[in-house]
Amino acid sequence: MNSLSKEQTAAVAAFIQACHSVSTLQDFRTVVGPRLRDVLPHAMFACGCMRMADRRIVEAVNLSFPAAFMNGFVVEDNHCPCPALRRWVETRSPVFVDPDSSLLLPGDRAWLANAERHGIRNVAIHGVMSLSQEHACYFSFGNLDQWNRETAFLLQLLAPHLHYALTHVEEFGNKRPKKILTEREQEVLKWICGGKSNSEMASILGISSWTVKIHVSNLLAKLNASTRGHAVAKAISSGLIEV
Template sequence: MFATDPLTLNQHELERLLINFETSVKVRRRHQLYLWTQGVLQSFLPHETMLCGLGSISGANLRTEICSRAVIDEAQAASFCNGEQSLLLDMARYWSDSSGAPMTIRSTDAHPLARRLHLNGIERAACHGMPEFGAASRKHVSAGSFFVFLHLPETTLLRYKYLLDLILPHLHVALMHVCNNEGADLIPDSTPEPALSERERQVLQWVRQGKTNHEIGQILSISPLTVKNHVQKILRKLNVSNRAQAAARGVKGDAAKQSKRSSALDDEALSAQ
């Protein structure tokens, strides 16, 4: 239950907030960011998908990431985070031009971005960021961050802005840690794919096809919780933050293996001549 006063936390909310503070400082890698935002943070800021950017609203050297429980295809991911007209930057510009305070938007609101949410099947969204992210005109400014939360429950919308304001510094620090530890870009690199178990490869195969944990459990005759555990291990091994990236990384890994096999056959053929 939430506190009656929108600017007051009850005992349960205080406990959830402290747990999130303690968890956020442990985030160092992409998969840890995913596990935190789609795990413990859900008890405080429930959502389906989080978009985040580190840098500035100008888009120069902007690093972006998507953490989501849903399967997001490449076209949708690009619409959310890539380019000047991405949903992330559109919301950031509106946020910066307004008060720079946390915002919530419904698809039915009389709001410039409401129609875009509606076209993407998003009923409710919220966003907030560090002041530096909106400082596009300042030359020497430290990196800021910006966060967009999609598919929010209606019951928490009135308090979401207040809660988001409380957790923002910890989201920022966690994202900074990930960027510092993962290098200059958050996009998965081309490092060799870690070995997956036979069961994990089976789960990843169905993740690629857009199956839910429940559906995968039925196919493999295991519980949805067991599937969830396998998915989390896959994310950790592949060093990615969501199912779509895991699927893409897995496909890339298969293609690389096929290329290596073809190259090896070519080498054998050449040496036999």
């Protein structure tokens, strides 16, 4: 950290301490996120796990990218066409992409135009490989204030600690505790698996549709799922429900 100022060094130290103290995804969002922004100013951040062979997103966590943009972040079979992610897989070094980037291929213009529609001026990505080198955790930043050699150095410095934090939170990967949901949320999840609507669940459980809606929203948040189907898939893979 010799190239960092005293203020930057203090911010990095606070960030590292935060990364090594979190145990939940909520901690990752509220504790690590702000300290990460102190070290590396940016407007948007998302991360996850991908398969190296085809850039298939296995699991994703979005902290601040526009939801509408993230809904189109992956295409068929969860493949991610992001040019920065493609370049990172090739080089495994910090990558920065903006409209003037020499890394863009002709087919990347549609992706870039979509990003610009959502107010995303640039994207930077770095990651950490798994020991098997079959998967990697990636860390994606949107609208960085600047990009230079120091910024790339910071990404290399921060990524291993982000990797540690992400892979140690309870809700990421296959570490989800059996009691993550309340008994009522577990009931709602069971009926979601059965294809029941909110009104049908309300009738079965003897509660209002509004209350069912709240339970559904809570369990989606706890499972870090974007849809009901996504929640069911995550619940099955983590052993919360059996099929």
